[in-house]
Amino acid sequence: MRQTPSGGAGTGTAPAGGRPMSIGTVLRLLRDEFPEVTVSKIRFLEAEGLVEPRRSPSGCRKFSPEDVARLGHVLRLQRDHYLPLKVIREHLDALERGERPRLPAAAPGRRPPASGEEGPEGAPERRTAPRVGRAELLAATGLAEAELAAWESYGLVAPDPDGGYGIEAVTVVRLLADLGRFGLEPRHLRIMKAAAEREAGLLEQVVAPLRGHRNPQTRAHAEASAQELAELSVRLHAAFVQSALRVGSR
Structure with a gap:
């Protein structure tokens, strides 16, 4: 039986009693913590296999409180840890097996705003995306300096003005190296x-x-x-x- 992740949106969000909920009700519950969530987002997470609501005889989705908690957990992992869906799915699978998988530290940056809290000029306060330096990028990917310089000369990888790289550069460099093994050049x-x-x-x-x-x-x-x-x-x-x-x- 699917395990409800601890700390999910079910805490203070999903109604007690276990009554099935429509997708519209789920949306209203989740928006207290995740104002940006949409119906299409919930459907997308369902299509990716991260939540599996039951269906009524007419085909309507019926979400349990456990489903709402699971959705909240997924959204929180995306928001606080910048985890891709594949990693989130593996994390949830481990929970279902009764394991206690460790999560990476929350992404560095400013504290996310509480519900309704705003930053300067009325804008929601935003976290700074994780970044790596050049030496960290080379160490994380096992790439030689000459190879990185060659890829940069073709615009495949580019540092920011301060010389740092977005965390996605690690993935890009690894994929470029994998494709290069098949003879694909910059x-x-x-x-x-x-x-x-x-x-x-x-x-x-x-x-x-x-x-x-x-x-x-x-x-x-x-x-x-x-x-x-x-x-x-x-x-x-x-x-x-x-x-x-x-x-x-x-």
Whole structure:
């Protein structure tokens, strides 16, 4: 039986009594702590297998208090630890096996605001994203300095003005190295980078009107929507590539 994660949204959020809830009720419960959550976000997490609500005979989703607690736990891991869905799924699987998996430390940065708390000029206070230095990037990936310099010359990896790198650079460098073992050179991979930048530009157009809104919750919704769009676009890109490879092999 699925174990409810401790510290989930069920604490002070899910109603007692175990009555099944509609997705709209779940949304209202979660928004006390996660104002940026949307119905589409809940459906996306369901599609990824992170929550499995029962279905009524008519096909409507029916969430238990344990489902709400699980959703809250997933959203908290994304918000506080910047964990990708794959790692969150592995963490939840370990909990179901009765294990007590350790979580990485919460991402460095300022304390997240309490419900309704705002930062300067009415904007929600935002945490600083994790960063690494050049030496840390090389150590974490096992990359040689010359290789990193070559990739930087092609624009595949780029430091910030202060010389640091976003934490996602570690993933990028590892993937570049894996692709390089198949004979793909920086000049080949530059095409992928350009395509990703065009895709990011398209997604930015979708959320740009929300980012400039005066309402802080609307701006927070824009950030959540951008993350969800990015996750969906990655899945779509993977499906397109796999489909193209199957067609090419016929």
